[in-house]
Amino acid sequence: MVSRRSLLLSSAALAGAAVIARPGDRGGPYDDYFARLNQTLRSNAIDRPVLVIDLDRLDRNIDRVVQSAAIAPARTYRVVVKSLPSPQLVDYVARRANTQALMCFHRPFIEAMAQLRPQADILLGKPMPVSAARHFYASQQGPFDPARQLQWLIDTEARLAQYLEMAKQLGLKLRINLEIDVGLRRGGFASPEALHGVLSSIRDNPQHLEYAGFMGYDAHLMGLPGFLARRELPQVKARYAACKDYLQAQFPQLLSDHLCFNGAGSPTFRYYDGDALLNDISAGSCLMKPTHYDLPILDDFEPSAFIASPVLKRLQGGRLPAMDGLGPVLRAWNPNQAQIYFAYGGNWLAEPESPPGLQPNFAYISSNQQGYNASDAVNIGVDDFIFLRPTQSEAVLLQFGDLLAVRGDQIEARWPVLPAGI
Numbered sequence: 001m002v003s004r005r006s007l008l009l010s011s012a013a014l015a016g017a018a019v020i021a022r023p024g025d026r027g028g029p030y031d032d033y034f035a036r037l038n039q040t041l042r043s044n045a046i047d048r049p050v051l052v053i054d055l056d057r058l059d060r061n062i063d064r065v066v067q068s069a070a071i072a073p074a075r076t077y078r079v080v081v082k083s084l085p086s087p088q089l090v091d092y093v094a095r096r097a098n099t100q101a102l103m104c105f106h107r108p109f110i111e112a113m114a115q116l117r118p119q120a121d122i123l124l125g126k127p128m129p130v131s132a133a134r135h136f137y138a139s140q141q142g143p144f145d146p147a148r149q150l151q152w153l154i155d156t157e158a159r160l161a162q163y164l165e166m167a168k169q170l171g172l173k174l175r176i177n178l179e180i181d182v183g184l185r186r187g188g189f190a191s192p193e194a195l196h197g198v199l200s201s202i203r204d205n206p207q208h209l210e211y212a213g214f215m216g217y218d219a220h221l222m223g224l225p226g227f228l229a230r231r232e233l234p235q236v237k238a239r240y241a242a243c244k245d246y247l248q249a250q251f252p253q254l255l256s257d258h259l260c261f262n263g264a265g266s267p268t269f270r271y272y273d274g275d276a277l278l279n280d281i282s283a284g285s286c287l288m289k290p291t292h293y294d295l296p297i298l299d300d301f302e303p304s305a306f307i308a309s310p311v312l313k314r315l316q317g318g319r320l321p322a323m324d325g326l327g328p329v330l331r332a333w334n335p336n337q338a339q340i341y342f343a344y345g346g347n348w349l350a351e352p353e354s355p356p357g358l359q360p361n362f363a364y365i366s367s368n369q370q371g372y373n374a375s376d377a378v379n380i381g382v383d384d385f386i387f388l389r390p391t392q393s394e395a396v397l398l399q400f401g402d403l404l405a406v407r408g409d410q411i412e413a414r415w416p417v418l419p420a421g422i
Contacts, residue, residue: 025335027357027375034354038385040409041308046385049309049345051400053089053288053415055407057304061287062096064301069281071273076280078103078123078262081418082394083284085109086403087116088415093287094120103262103282107132108419114144123177123215123262124153125282127187130162137170151177151212151260155188157197160209164201167208175212176202177260182216182239183232192246199251211251213260213280216240222267222295237277244277270297288393291351305397307350307388309370313342314382317373320363339374343386346370349396350388355380 030038037052069077078101084090090102094117102117104110105125113120133152140146154160154176167174178198179188189195202209218236221229240263248255263278264271266286272278286298288305317337318330330337336357347367352358355378364371372386380386390396397403398417405413 023334023336025357025375025377027336027377028355029377029379030355034387036409037306037308037387037406038380040406040411041385041404042383044411046308046404047310049307049343049400050402050404051397052306052308052404052406054302054304054306055092055405055412057302058093058287059096061289061301061304062093065269065283065286066097068270068273073274073276073279075272075278076101076260078280078282080125080265080282080284081109081113082106082125083266084287085394085397085418086415087112087418088413089403089405091116092405101280103284106418107136110136110150111139112418114140114146114150115142118142118144119149120144121149121151123151123212123260123280123282125215127153127155127159127179130159130166133163134166134170137172147173147175151175153177153179153215154198155179157201160198160201164205164208173208173210175210177212177215177262180214180216180240180243182218182236182263184217184220186217188216189243192242195243195246196250199247199254203251203254211254211259213262214240214243214247215260215262216243217265218263218268218271219265221271222265233271237275240277266293267295267297285393288390288397290390290392290396292391303353303389305390305393306353307348307390307396307400308385309343309345309388311341311380311382311384311386312344312369314380315340315342319361319371336375337373338376339378340364341372341374341378341380341386342369343372344369348388348399349391351391352386353389354387358386 065077069075077097077099079090079093079099080103081090082105084093100119101121102113103123103125104113110122113122152163152174163174181188181190202211221232224232260280261278262280262282264281266283269281269283272281285293286301289301289303317340319340340361345367347365347370357378358372358374361371361373402414402416404411405415
């Protein structure tokens with residue numbers, strides 16, 4: 001039988017543990033940066049959720065990529081359009097970076113870029129159905145010359161056969177870049193020997209096919225623990241080098257001075273600083289730096305894209321539908337449930353950034369009016385803005401209509417996004 005003394009001691013221990021476990025107040029006001037951004041949006045009568053691009057931060061991020069690409073032996077910097085899905089945003093980045101090289105993943109994006117930047121060199125970032133290529137050539141017009149400026153990505157012998165048949169039917173010459181598997185295991189040619197058939201077809205059909213280079217994407221390095229990534233990186237480079245060696249040894253007639261040996265991405269391009277393996281690197285998301293790119297290798301990059309969502313309602317917290325009696329208990333136990341804010345829209349691939357301490361309320365996850373718990377230390381009101389940081393860039397940037405390009409306390413431009421798609 002439990003004694004009274006033991007029961008009292010146990011109760012005291014539980015009470016002490018409860019006090020220790022009680023959440024601390026995580027809330028606070030805007031910092032100076034978001035206070036100014038809030039005022040900028042309010043003074044411009046912004047009345048809906050918007051995607052804000054900070055041009056000063058973007059400029060510094062662009063310069064960081066350019067500085068990396070310039071480390072001898074220099075590599076071409078190729079702007080990834082899907083991560084910056086606005087023609088004017090891509091144009092802004094390309095101009096500052098002084099590059100004509102783009103990577104596209106979606107036929108409407110290829111068409112838009114060919115019109116906006118007719119001088120561009122475009123590399124496909126993924127293999128396209130041959131029907132997409134047919135649609136492109138059926139609609140292509142203007143000074144952009146696909147025979148010189150567009151590299152189709154090929155991952156199998158069967159796909160190359162489809163493209164060759166199309167080229168013969170339409171009287172085209174296609175530049176062909178070959179996807180090699182450097183360890184991601186997402187398709188592409190898995191060994192130098194696997195390249196023999198496609199390289200032979202390109203060699204044997206010079207009137208319709210031109211070899212343009214290799215593309216080897218190493219995104220799996222981003223998801224590996226540090227010790228595994230350090231072990232895998234040399235193997236990634238060795239796989240790529242083996243394909244180049246095979247090309248040189250077995251198909252020297254396909255070599256030229258303008259081949260594109262592309263690789264890397266936002267989380268990995270710095271692994272190739274000073275390395276002659278690649279002459280072409282791709283990056284896009286690091287310029288926005290969504291939360292998935294909070295990586296040690298990108299520590300000096302700055303978040304430059306934020307969702308700004310107007311506050312519609314500010315109410316007493318601790319609310320749960322059909323459980324009104326719990327409100328006082330929740331507010332007493334957790335200071336971060338003292339208030340609840342309802343924002344315009346929500347349920348985005350994004351995390352609350354400012355004011356600090358906001359947390360989505362599980363009962364009000366909504367793409368119409370998202371609910372956020374907050375402590376009394378959060379002092380924004382109705383018509384102020386909640387700021388969220390995207391977890392990724394490509395899909396999120398397409399959801400808000402025109403992007404707002406902000407510098408200091410001024411909205412410098414409103415940039416339309418590309419046609420919605422992958």
